[in-house]
Amino acid sequence: xxxxxxxxxxxxxxxxxxLASLAGEGVCRLVKMPRIxxxxxxxxxxxxxxxxxxxxxxxxxxxxxxELTLTLLLFELGVRVSLRWLKYNPWVIASSLLESVATFIxxxxxxxxxxxxxxxxxxxxxxxxxxxxxxxxxxxxxxxAQGQVTQRLLVLCGLNTVYSVVCFYLIMGWFQxxxxxxxxxxxxxxxxxxxxxxxxxxxxxLSFKLLRRMFELSDEQSxxxxxxxxxxxxxxxxxxELPVFLAPLLGGVLAKHFxxxxxxxxxxxxxxxSILTIILFMMTGSLLTRNAFVVGVGTAMIVVLARFVAKxxxxxxxxxxxxxxxxxxxxxxxxxxxxxxxxxxxxxxMRALYPQMGVRILPIVFSMMNVLEIVGPMAxxxxxxxxxxxxxxxx
Amino acid sequence: MKLPPFTSSRPxxxxxxxxxxLVNTYDYDLVDSTTDLLRLLKKKGxxxxxxxxxxxxxxxxxxxxxxxxADVFEQLDExxxxxxxxxxxxxxxxxxxxxxxxxxxxxxxIYDTPxxxxxxxxxxxxxxxxxxxxxxxxxxxxxxxxALTLLHLLSGFIPHFxxxxxxxxFVQGNDTGFHSARLNSVFSFPLSGRAPLIETWDSFGEYFxxxxxxxxxxxxxxxxxxxRPKPEYGTIEVRVxxxxxxxxxxxxxxxxxxxxxxxxxxxxxYAPRETDYLVYTxxxxxxxxxxxxxxxxxxxxxxxxxxxxxxxxxxNKIEPHAIALKADGACAALRREVSNANSDVGWLRQQHAQxxxxxxxxxxxxxxxxx
Numbered sequence: 001x002x003x004x005x006x007x008x009x010x011x012x013x014x015x016x017x018x019l020a021s022l023a024g025e026g027v028c029r030l031v032k033m034p035r036i037x038x039x040x041x042x043x044x045x046x047x048x049x050x051x052x053x054x055x056x057x058x059x060x061x062x063x064x065x066x067e068l069t070l071t072l073l074l075f076e077l078g079v080r081v082s083l084r085w086l087k088y089n090p091w092v093i094a095s096s097l098l099e100s101v102a103t104f105i106x107x108x109x110x111x112x113x114x115x116x117x118x119x120x121x122x123x124x125x126x127x128x129x130x131x132x133x134x135x136x137x138x139x140x141x142x143x144x145a146q147g148q149v150t151q152r153l154l155v156l157c158g159l160n161t162v163y164s165v166v167c168f169y170l171i172m173g174w175f176q177x178x179x180x181x182x183x184x185x186x187x188x189x190x191x192x193x194x195x196x197x198x199x200x201x202x203x204x205x206l207s208f209k210l211l212r213r214m215f216e217l218s219d220e221q222s223x224x225x226x227x228x229x230x231x232x233x234x235x236x237x238x239x240x241e242l243p244v245f246l247a248p249l250l251g252g253v254l255a256k257h258f259x260x261x262x263x264x265x266x267x268x269x270x271x272x273x274s275i276l277t278i279i280l281f282m283m284t285g286s287l288l289t290r291n292a293f294v295v296g297v298g299t300a301m302i303v304v305l306a307r308f309v310a311k312x313x314x315x316x317x318x319x320x321x322x323x324x325x326x327x328x329x330x331x332x333x334x335x336x337x338x339x340x341x342x343x344x345x346x347x348x349x350m351r352a353l354y355p356q357m358g359v360r361i362l363p364i365v366f367s368m369m370n371v372l373e374i375v376g377p378m379a380x381x382x383x384x385x386x387x388x389x390x391x392x393x394x395x
Numbered sequence: 396m397k398l399p400p401f402t403s404s405r406p407x408x409x410x411x412x413x414x415x416x417l418v419n420t421y422d423y424d425l426v427d428s429t430t431d432l433l434r435l436l437k438k439k440g441x442x443x444x445x446x447x448x449x450x451x452x453x454x455x456x457x458x459x460x461x462x463x464x465a466d467v468f469e470q471l472d473e474x475x476x477x478x479x480x481x482x483x484x485x486x487x488x489x490x491x492x493x494x495x496x497x498x499x500x501x502x503x504x505i506y507d508t509p510x511x512x513x514x515x516x517x518x519x520x521x522x523x524x525x526x527x528x529x530x531x532x533x534x535x536x537x538x539x540x541x542a543l544t545l546l547h548l549l550s551g552f553i554p555h556f557x558x559x560x561x562x563x564x565f566v567q568g569n570d571t572g573f574h575s576a577r578l579n580s581v582f583s584f585p586l587s588g589r590a591p592l593i594e595t596w597d598s599f600g601e602y603f604x605x606x607x608x609x610x611x612x613x614x615x616x617x618x619x620x621x622x623r624p625k626p627e628y629g630t631i632e633v634r635v636x637x638x639x640x641x642x643x644x645x646x647x648x649x650x651x652x653x654x655x656x657x658x659x660x661x662x663x664x665y666a667p668r669e670t671d672y673l674v675y676t677x678x679x680x681x682x683x684x685x686x687x688x689x690x691x692x693x694x695x696x697x698x699x700x701x702x703x704x705x706x707x708x709x710x711n712k713i714e715p716h717a718i719a720l721k722a723d724g725a726c727a728a729l730r731r732e733v734s735n736a737n738s739d740v741g742w743l744r745q746q747h748a749q750x751x752x753x754x755x756x757x758x759x760x761x762x763x764x765x766x
Binding site: 079080082084085088089144146147148151256260261262263323324325388389391 | 419420421422423424426427428431434435483484485486502504750752754755757758
């Protein structure tokens with residue numbers, strides 16, 4: 001039975017969704033900007049800064065969908081990270097580590113310089129390391145991009161997402177230890193989260209391979225099976241209280257490693273992916289309240305700038321030895337700008353655990369996230385056009 | 396531009412060119428990484444001859460001047476390893492095969508050089524359709540007239556070359572039923588086919604100049620003949636082969652052409668004549684369509700037989716020459732293939748039947764190319 005309020009809520013979300021998707025099309029056709037920039041703008045418009053149709057309190061209702069979106073996308077991203085390649089070309093890992101560490105140091109430094117306290121600065125610096133898999137994958141899919149810049153963009157994004165999530169949990173463990181004085185438990189817990197995620201990723205990859213072999217599934221037939229496995233994984237992760245995001249990403253990496261056959265299934269998830277992206281962007285827009293915006297946007301802009309410089313320099317420095325030319329390295333640095341939405345859910349959890357810290361860092365993070373959801377897709381679009389790796393639509 | 400003089404070169408020397416496919420490693424479609432691969436290869440500082448081809452996603456490797464089958468194989472092997480190493484650093488795959496199984500021609504991008512741009516604007520979509528991968532074998536000749544005679548003598552063996560090298564059953568995602576569907580793309584070019592039967596370089600020069608006067612051609616490169624002279628190198632260039640799936644096979648085919656040339660030069664079993672060409676396109680079609688199973692019509696005695704029989708008999712005839720050139724091992728390998736009805740096409744279709752996925756076929760092609 002759908003109650004009166006539920007009906008209204010449903011209507012409000014449905015209209016918002018329609019508006020966001022139309023905004024995407026409009027932005028794409030009128031000003032030739034990426035569709036997802038339109039989704040992000042619509043998200044802001046629908047959120048508390050604009051019409052206030054969708055707000056942060058709705059997030060719990062959508063948590064499942066948001067997590068599902070990210071699970072699918074992260075698995076897809078993982079499949080694009082080839083361990084064999086990293087072995088053949090270790091400079092790719094080196095440039096990934098350099099850009100991430102540089103980002104961490106730059107953001108941490110800037111925040112300390114502008115008077116943040118250590119814990120907030122650490123949290124934000126760790127979050128800032130990650131590039132948005134959602135934006136990167138949507139743009140690569142939409143522009144049908146392929147080539148060296150695209151490939152490295154995906155791999156660096158996958159790697160810095162791993163660093164970012166791992167460091168986030170380590171830091172949270174440290175906070176907890178410091179807070180409760182239970183160091184051993186806190187460290188053990190972080191360890192459990194990371195090893196557990198790796199283990200679940202392994203289980204996912206192996207069961208996918210096994211099912212594919214047992215039923216001789218062709219690529220197309222394997223898409224629904226995979227979807228089922230990812231849903232199951234998500235349920236298990238929740239049951240085991242493991243982070244939702246590390247396991248699918250690592251699972252994708254391992255799945256490709258154990259079974260280097262072609263994986264075309266992302267094509268089959270294409271439309272579903274773009275629908276879920278709209279919902280995700282509506283949610284990030286909904287988190288940015290007027291108050292948070294006023295408090296956070298100044299610092300956020302400085303951090304965004306520092307992050308951009310650090311990522312750009314990091315990639316520029318080691319791009320050439322890893323096999324790119326200078327122009328490609330430069331373009332890659334720009335395309336890494338979009339910031340990960342991954343910590344969204346974790347941050348909500350953190351706010352519940354440490355309300356005071358939430359107050360300090362959430363306005364900055366939410367402001368950054370929204371700014372970069374608008375600018376980020378344009379940066380990726382620019383990069384893929386400059387590197388000539390996009391494919392014109394064939395009619 | 397006049398027809399350049401024919402440089403004399405040592406008879407029976409060989410040069411082999413192979414056009415290769417560059418693919419990504421997640422869905423195995425062609426990938427625009429030619430520029431990146433060439434940049435990395437250049438950094439290796441070797442004097443390997445590796446060049447871009449008309450679209451991104453193609454690359455051409457070539458040996459220097461070789462004297463024997465072993466020489467060809469060693470040179471191809473060294474360049475192959477160099478290319479594979481660089482490709483690994485870029486996370487791309489390299490493979491043989493006359494066509495990419497499922498690429499879409501409309502997604503190809505012309506490699507940016509003045510010549511390729513000009514070809515693209517002249518031929519339109521044909522230029523992108525020309526994303527096909529062939530093996531070219533140069534054979535050295537000491538004088539121009541001899542080269543032209545040899546060209547026409549070798550023309551009778553075009554079906555043999557096609558059937559032995561065929562590796563392009565799949566085009567744009569479908570099984571065409573052909574063994575070499577690649578050549579169908581070549582035939583759509585206006586100046587493709589056979590060279591006119593002219594056996595002296597002077598007359599050939601006159602022919603070339605009258606063609607130039609019509610404004611249709613500017614250089615020898617504008618002729619897409621199955622075999623054409625390359626005066627700058629002092630060679631004739633056999634161009635009908637698909638790039639085989641392995642360099643072993645590519646080297647064997649070069650050895651076969653070399654032995655056949657020695658046979659034709661020393662024994663001179665007959666002189667070329669225009670009526671030899673009556674069956675030319677029929678035989679060529681049969682080889683493209685059916686491979687070894689195709690019908691071969693002998694233009695001299697009008698006998699019809701299977702191409703496999705014909706190839707085996709040719710291998711018998713040239714055996715002493717193969718032994719003299721140390722190409723007998725290579726020819727024996729080809730004989731086994733024909734006798735057992737093994738071919739690259741058969742292998743490709745078998746992989747497709749097993750995997751039901753053309754992307755996986757390409758993946759296996761890459762693995763075969765490395766091995």
